[in-house]
Amino acid sequence: MHDDRNLVEARLKRVLDERVRPAVHPESVPLEVAVWHAPGEPVPVAEGLAATPEPIAPGTAWGAPWGTSWFTVTGTVPAAWAGRTVEALLDLGFNENSPGFQSEGLVYRPDGSPVKGLNPRNQWVRVGSPVSGGERVHLHIEAASNPVILGRPAFQPTLLGDKETAGTDPLYRLGRMDLAVFDETVWQLVMDLEVLGELMAELPADGARRWELLRAVERALDALDLQDVGGTAAAARAELTGVMSSPAAPSAHRISAVGHAHIDSAWLWPLRETVRKVARTASNMTALLEDEPDFVFAMSQAQQWAWIKEHRPEVWAKVTKAVASGRFVPTGGMWVESDTNMPGSEAMARQFVHGKRFFIDEFGIDNEEVWLPDTFGFAAGLPQIIKAAGSKRLLTQKISWSQTNTFPHHTFLWEGIDGTRIFTHFPPVDTYNCSMSGRELAHAARNFKDKGVARHSLAPTGWGDGGGGTTREMVAKAARVRDLEGSPAVTWEPPAAFFAKAEAEYPDPPVWVGELYLELHRATLTSQAKTKQGNRRSESLLREAELWAATAAVRTGAPYPYEDLDRIWKTVLLHQFHDILPGSSIAWVHREARRTYERVAEELNGIIDSAQRALAGDGDRTVVFNGAPHARRGVPGGGAGAGSGAGEGRASARDGGGFVLENDQLRVEIDARGLVVSAYDRTAGREAVAPGQAANLLQLHPDFPNKWDAWDVDRFYRNTVTDLVEADEVRLDGGTVRVRRSFGSSSVTQTLSLAGGRLDIDTEVDWHETEKFLKLAFPLDVHADRYASESQYGHAFRPTHTNTSWEAAKFEACNHRFVHVEEPGWGVALVNDSTYGHDVTRTVTGSGTTTTVRASLLRAPRFPDPETDQGVHRFRHALVPGAAIGDAVREGYFVNLPERRVTGAASERVEPLIAVDDDAVVVTAVKLADDGSGDVIVRFHESRGGRARATLTPGFPVAGVVATDLLERPTGEGSLTVPLRPFQLVTLRLKRA
Numbered sequence: 002m003h004d005d006r007n008l009v010e011a012r013l014k015r016v017l018d019e020r021v022r023p024a025v026h027p028e029s030v031p032l033e034v035a036v037w038h039a040p041g042e043p044v045p046v047a048e049g050l051a052a053t054p055e056p057i058a059p060g061t062a063w064g065a066p067w068g069t070s071w072f073t074v075t076g077t078v079p080a081a082w083a084g085r086t087v088e089a090l091l092d093l094g095f096n097e098n099s100p101g102f103q104s105e106g107l108v109y110r111p112d113g114s115p116v117k118g119l120n121p122r123n124q125w126v127r128v129g130s131p132v133s134g135g136e137r138v139h140l141h142i143e144a145a146s147n148p149v150i151l152g153r154p155a156f157q158p159t160l161l162g163d164k165e166t167a168g169t170d171p172l173y174r175l176g177r178m179d180l181a182v183f184d185e186t187v188w189q190l191v192m193d194l195e196v197l198g199e200l201m202a203e204l205p206a207d208g209a210r211r212w213e214l215l216r217a218v219e220r221a222l223d224a225l226d227l228q229d230v231g232g233t234a235a236a237a238r239a240e241l242t243g244v245m246s247s248p249a250a251p252s253a254h255r256i257s258a259v260g261h262a263h264i265d266s267a268w269l270w271p272l273r274e275t276v277r278k279v280a281r282t283a284s285n286m287t288a289l290l291e292d293e294p295d296f297v298f299a300m301s302q303a304q305q306w307a308w309i310k311e312h313r314p315e316v317w318a319k320v321t322k323a324v325a326s327g328r329f330v331p332t333g334g335m336w337v338e339s340d341t342n343m344p345g346s347e348a349m350a351r352q353f354v355h356g357k358r359f360f361i362d363e364f365g366i367d368n369e370e371v372w373l374p375d376t377f378g379f380a381a382g383l384p385q386i387i388k389a390a391g392s393k394r395l396l397t398q399k400i401s402w403s404q405t406n407t408f409p410h411h412t413f414l415w416e417g418i419d420g421t422r423i424f425t426h427f428p429p430v431d432t433y434n435c436s437m438s439g440r441e442l443a444h445a446a447r448n449f450k451d452k453g454v455a456r457h458s459l460a461p462t463g464w465g466d467g468g469g470g471t472t473r474e475m476v477a478k479a480a481r482v483r484d485l486e487g488s489p490a491v492t493w494e495p496p497a498a499f500f501a502k503a504e505a506e507y508p509d510p511p512v513w514v515g516e517l518y519l520e521l522h523r524a525t526l527t528s529q530a531k532t533k534q535g536n537r538r539s540e541s542l543l544r545e546a547e548l549w550a551a552t553a554a555v556r557t558g559a560p561y562p563y564e565d566l567d568r569i570w571k572t573v574l575l576h577q578f579h580d581i582l583p584g585s586s587i588a589w590v591h592r593e594a595r596r597t598y599e600r601v602a603e604e605l606n607g608i609i610d611s612a613q614r615a616l617a618g619d620g621d622r623t624v625v626f627n628g629a630p631h632a633r634r635g636v637p638g639g640g641a642g643a644g645s646g647a648g649e650g651r652a653s654a655r656d657g658g659g660f661v662l663e664n665d666q667l668r669v670e671i672d673a674r675g676l677v678v679s680a681y682d683r684t685a686g687r688e689a690v691a692p693g694q695a696a697n698l699l700q701l702h703p704d705f706p707n708k709w710d711a712w713d714v715d716r717f718y719r720n721t722v723t724d725l726v727e728a729d730e731v732r733l734d735g736g737t738v739r740v741r742r743s744f745g746s747s748s749v750t751q752t753l754s755l756a757g758g759r760l761d762i763d764t765e766v767d768w769h770e771t772e773k774f775l776k777l778a779f780p781l782d783v784h785a786d787r788y789a790s791e792s793q794y795g796h797a798f799r800p801t802h803t804n805t806s807w808e809a810a811k812f813e814a815c816n817h818r819f820v821h822v823e824e825p826g827w828g829v830a831l832v833n834d835s836t837y838g839h840d841v842t843r844t845v846t847g848s849g850t851t852t853t854v855r856a857s858l859l860r861a862p863r864f865p866d867p868e869t870d871q872g873v874h875r876f877r878h879a880l881v882p883g884a885a886i887g888d889a890v891r892e893g894y895f896v897n898l899p900e901r902r903v904t905g906a907a908s909e910r911v912e913p914l915i916a917v918d919d920d921a922v923v924v925t926a927v928k929l930a931d932d933g934s935g936d937v938i939v940r941f942h943e944s945r946g947g948r949a950r951a952t953l954t955p956g957f958p959v960a961g962v963v964a965t966d967l968l969e970r971p972t973g974e975g976s977l978t979v980p981l982r983p984f985q986l987v988t989l990r991l992k993r994a
């Protein structure tokens with residue numbers, strides 16, 4: 002037989018596009034449309050409904066960037082349509098692509114009850130089925146004229162990303178606003194033909210099934226009268242029933258479809274817009290659940306649920322009802338889908354505390370799945386935190402975005418730094434926006450790496466990023482591939498049901514040890530430096546605020562600021578969202594974030610100050626508070642006392658130019674260029690700087706990635722570098738050395754000083770570069786095959802070599818407070834107060850192998866924020882020659898938690914609320930229990946990767962000790978003497994006598 006596949010397939014495409022799809026709505030009449038443009042920011046629903054609109058015709062331009070317009074549409078169903086199904090078709094001027102990245106709307110009835118969200122893939126509102134004719138139609142649309150930021154060509158700088166710079170030119174032209182007859186049979190035919198056409202394209206051309214589908218499609222097209230599609234659609238469908246009823250193969254891949262809308266809590270839109278995006282999507286999904294009895298929808302991010310509850314009570318009522326039915330499912334158990342590389346130990350823990358608690362409090366649902374489809378890599382500290390929160394499963398698809406290496410599993414156990422293993426699934430569909438296309442389903446089945454031992458995967462199904470969710474078309478397609486020969490078999494179900502099946506069929510899955518490194522978006526560890534600094538400062542301040550407020554509450558009876566701390570924690574957690582903390586949002590988001598972090602700091606400093614004043618008592622002496630976990634200059638960790646000054650260096654001139662800083666621990670030589678040419682550890686008698694090299698070297702690289710400017714730094718950036726060795730000035734200032742340099746349009750001032758065994762380096766940069774990457778380099782005389790970076794509740798190792806593509810891909814990685822390299826018995830730490838990105842490389846010279854550690858300071862991408870990082874920044878780094886890993890941990894805390902001095906009664910030595918007798922055991926939180934009982938909660942962990950046995954001494958009468966999970970729920974007997982395994986995390990609740 003002749004091969005006419007191309008002919009029939011082309012015929013199918015044209016007939017679908019030009020005849021069948023247009024026949025879904027065969028008759029229409031225009032609606033009357035009027036509009037009121039809200040003058041500024043979005044207004045309450047009642048205000049929008051009550052406004053007086055002006056008439057507007059289709060084709061008219063509307064919508065200033067970030068504006069809100071309230072459309073009123075009215076009309077009457079023609080009497081001739083009695084008995085038919087009628088829909089309103091509401092086109093705000095959509096481009097059919099990119100739902101969630103452009104104009105959107107939420108439709109209301111005149112009484113303010115929400116109907117559903119509008120986006121380019123969801124423009125209909127059901128009026129009646131069947132109608133009797135003559136009905137009045139009256140709807141309101143709260144329309145957001147959000148600009149397209151990620152337009153074509155992508156990644157071009159734009160001023161549209163901030164309302165302050167976006168201008169007022171209208172962005173959209175009002176499209177079709179009609180009442181139309183909906184021909185259900187024609188629509189079903191479209192679904193049949195799309196499913197079979199898409200399936201056909203994925204099947205092998207030498208298999209019979211493909212040809213059976215082709216012939217059936219041809220017969221259906223033959224049965225269709227193109228002048229009377231509505232009248233012949235049923236006959237066309239009849240030609241397809243045979244191939245549609247042939248069941249899936251017994252070995253077919255099984256897909257658990259989960260209705261979903263990945264909604265970025267901020268990204269190419271500000272936080273306030275996400276509040277509305279969530280309302281639109283939730284309205285859409287509750288409406289779809291009412292229409293489709295098999296459909297299941299899952300929504301993550303407790304923050305987004307809380308927004309609905311707070312801002313859209315009428316939507317919340319529908320959501321809570323749908324949750325009760327078990328088909329609108331809370332998932333994820335985190336406050337937001339956060340970044341997981343950068344959040345510190347406690348913040349990562351609190352993501353789960355606040356997320357899970359919200360779902361437990363509101364619905365009594367304690368879900369065990371962690372839902373992070375879009376997060377840019379997963380720190381090796383995370384498994385232990387997931388387990389300590391009472392969860393046990395993780396889902397992400399993001400690692401499929403890796404540029405270089407293909408991850409070997411889709412279902413596996415992920416093992417963290419302490420040995421905790423979490424059952425993990427990567428949906429092989431490789432997207433969190435599955436649309437149920439044949440191509441996606443076939444890709445999932447082909448791509449699934451665990452074939453032969455497992456057969457289930459999950460597909461998050463629905464428009465996401467900017468929201469939208471699942472459509473009726475996706476549901477119709479899923480119904481057709483429930484059991485269809487040639488296709489994977491698809492069933493709607495909640496994430497927990499999928500995981501139960503996956504675990505049952507795969508009791509002994511493979512294990513992946515260590516971080517899940519995303520080989521992409523590496524620059525998110527550096528972009529938007531002030532957002533990152535705000536996060537780190539806020540985390541440190543929250544630690545101090547809880548510690549001192551708890552201490553003051555127990556010791557003096559001062560009130561504990563439960564509500565303030567709860568609210569501030571949630572603010573900081575929200576800003577760890579995977580496009581805010583990573584620096585990949587529009588200018589508006591980061592401008593607001595900077596202000597928010599300032600307010601957070603002000604409020605937390607207020608809490609700390611009043612607690613410390615209560616503790617210090619009255620007097621005129623200086624009381625030094627040490628918020629770090631370890632004793633410092635005579636003051637215990639978590640306590641206060643008189644303190645003692647020590648450790649600053651003496652400064653003198655250096656032979657050959659420059660200066661020498663020294664104390665009894667270190668001797669540091671700074672040359673006439675302001676570079677550190679020697680850092681000598683007097684205790685060990687060892688030099689830290691690599692022979693012939695100079696540390697504290699600022700290096701400037703061009704940095705223009707191939708795409709994703711704020712997200713990506715591409716490996717070729719290293720091919721070109723400028724060493725900033727020219728100094729404008731190098732001078733002594735008391736016991737410190739000050740260095741000034743200028744380069745390009747920027748300048749930098751550094752202050753170098755000694756603090757005990759640390760060389761502290763304060764770097765202030767007035768940054769006015771474009772598409773450059775600034776690094777601070779420390780070539781170290783250490784032979785190291787691997788190095789340690791602090792992560793949550795411990796540290797993880799990475800190799801210093803690039804033997805395989807896996808190691809080569811990790812050319813930029815994340816640290817928290819320190820990076821540490823060592824030879825047996827001697828090491829060096831580089832500590833920071835707010836930077837996360839770094840690289841570590843090895844060099845072999847005549848004198849042996851050395852290791853260079855570089856901290857990433859600043860970038861200057863121009864998309865999505867064209868002014869990223871312009872302005873003044875201040876960083877603190879410290880070099881710690883001779884540091885063992887425990888020293889790195891301790892100095893990391895010291896640099897991030899400076900001593901605080903309060904005037905009070907010097908006789909008052911404040912003993913710590915909880916003292917620990919083992920320096921390897923680090924207390925990360927001391928606080929009062931969230932339940933308001935007054936119990937003291939203490940969380941600690943083994944910080945060096947070894948064994949410890951810690952005895953805790955409470956500084957108050959204790960009536961009992963209970964071990965708890967992160968949510969402070971009892972898990973067993975507690976004891977004040979605790980043996981710990983490497984990196985083990987422990988939470989205890991101490992009841993006060």
Ligand SMILES: [Zn+2]
Nearest residue numbers: 265375466579
């Ligand atoms: Zn996302």
